[in-house]
Amino acid sequence: xxxxxxxxxxxxxxxxxxxxxxxxxxxxxxxxxxxNGSFLGFTYLxxxxxxxxxxxxxxxxxxxxxxxxxxxxxxQGQRNPCNGSAELAWPCPENSVCAPNGPGLIQCxxxxxxxxxxxxxxxxxxxxxxxxxxxxxxxxxxxxxWSTQRRKAKTP
Numbered sequence: 001x002x003x004x005x006x007x008x009x010x011x012x013x014x015x016x017x018x019x020x021x022x023x024x025x026x027x028x029x030x031x032x033x034x035x036n037g038s039f040l041g042f043t044y045l046x047x048x049x050x051x052x053x054x055x056x057x058x059x060x061x062x063x064x065x066x067x068x069x070x071x072x073x074x075x076q077g078q079r080n081p082c083n084g085s086a087e088l089a090w091p092c093p094e095n096s097v098c099a100p101n102g103p104g105l106i107q108c109x110x111x112x113x114x115x116x117x118x119x120x121x122x123x124x125x126x127x128x129x130x131x132x133x134x135x136x137x138x139x140x141x142x143x144x145x146w147s148t149q150r151r152k153a154k155t156p
Contacts, residue, residue, distance in 0.1 A: 006029060011026075041101060049075075
């Protein structure tokens with residue numbers, strides 16, 4: 001994806017739709033910062049070229065090689081922050097596993113059959129129970145309102 005020399009002052013919000021990009025060129029743009037989360041979900045990104053005044057997203061530890069030449073800083077080979085001997089162990093809750101979610105970003109995915117907040121619920125979501133209670137409450141409220149409000153309806 002070549003966005004070089006497009007007079008970009010900020011990262012366009014539409015860039016979030018290009019998460020499958022492998023190569024991204026943002027050089028020769030008057031960018032001053034790369035907001036946190038600009039590259040959320042960019043797990044396939046292997047080469048990112050930014051103006052030399054900017055740092056690589058996620059820092060230099062998120063990339064295998066960072067090189068600077070006159071007109072660009074090139075961030076090559078996105079590292080998986082989940083495996084490695086980094087100083088910080090990622091705080092994924094029990095019953096979950098760490099997964100990369102962009103340069104220097106992670107997400108915690110629940111192991112099967114766990115789900116919900118901090119992967120504490122085991123089994124599957126009770127769809128029938130939830131749908132039954134919601135349906136019963138809706139029908140009951142509708143009947144109550146129909147029976148109490150129909151006397152106010154004008155007949156022709």
